[in-house]
Amino acid sequence: MICAKLAPLALAAAAASGFPAAQADSGWSQLNMPRGVTEISRKIYDLHMEIFWVCVAIAVVVFGAMIWSIITYRKSRGAIPDGTLVHNTKVEAIWTVVPVIILIAMAVPAARTLVEIEDTTRTELTIKVTGFQWGWNYDYLDQGVSYYSRLDRKSDAARELLSGIDPNTVEHYLLNVDHPLVVPVGTKVRLLVTAADVITCAPRRTSPPGSRTRPPSRSRRPHRPPRPR
Known part of the structure; x- marks a missing residue:
């Protein structure tokens, strides 16, 4: 339970x-x-x-x-052994x-x-996160913003079998992405997490206090499927 x-x-x-x-x-x-x-x-x-x-x-x-x-x-x-204690x-x-x-x-x-x-009361920003294998699509609902993010190239190369790359030499191994999720500081954000093929997590970056954050792209981009393995 x-x-x-x-x-x-x-x-x-x-x-x-x-x-x-x-x-x-x-x-x-x-x-x-x-x-x-x-x-x-x-x-x-x-x-x-x-x-x-x-x-x-x-x-x-x-x-x-x-x-x-x-x-x-x-x-x-x-x-x-005590056979009388039952x-x-x-x-x-x-x-x-x-x-x-x-x-x-x-x-x-x-x-x-x-x-x-x-508790989703007083939510100021809602983001739908769709997970793929080593990739995420972020939809800023009611903002008209959507973009695709995937594992950074160095981590992606190091995780491959027989790549010959030592993961310890890769900075922020399996943590970095090419387009991180950006959210404003001091704002209540609701994440709607789903998946197209596998359940995965959504890495993000928090903007410094006092700054106004904007996603990397203002144009809606189509979903890109993960690279065939």
Whole structure:
């Protein structure tokens, strides 16, 4: 149930958070989701970390108890199983009530964040994002602007099998595109994310404070299908 609640959060985080401008590496920083630049994306990240540490604490307690029991009551130490203990009301009540409390404590902030994500009131800009394989089409609805963006050439070449290119030598590997999505600062933006062939995320660039942002093109361009593989 909780996983089902958090699945939309992961998708929203991918769309709402900005990708960090960092050199590609395989360190610990690549194992976690990035912290976003918007208020809602930061809430998603904080919720993600809170639930992560709750899961870590549960794992430590459960596996710690299991390992301690296995070591302490192993047969080599003369432990004899108790065949008379078949029911304990207090224990059953505890292992029922405690998980319910934990689930409620996790579900309440998750539901609150989901409500904020779905709140589209006072939206100032709506962008439809259509994903292709390594490509995205951006439609600024009610603005008459549409353009296609794909993975930058260096990353596209490095990801090819047997390309001979070390991805670590490519700046912002798999993060750069030729025409990034541009959104204004301090504006509530609604993203309508869909896909023509595969589900993918939408990289974007945030304009500096005080600047007026414009998409790269003012003319409507037709969708370009991804390059055949």
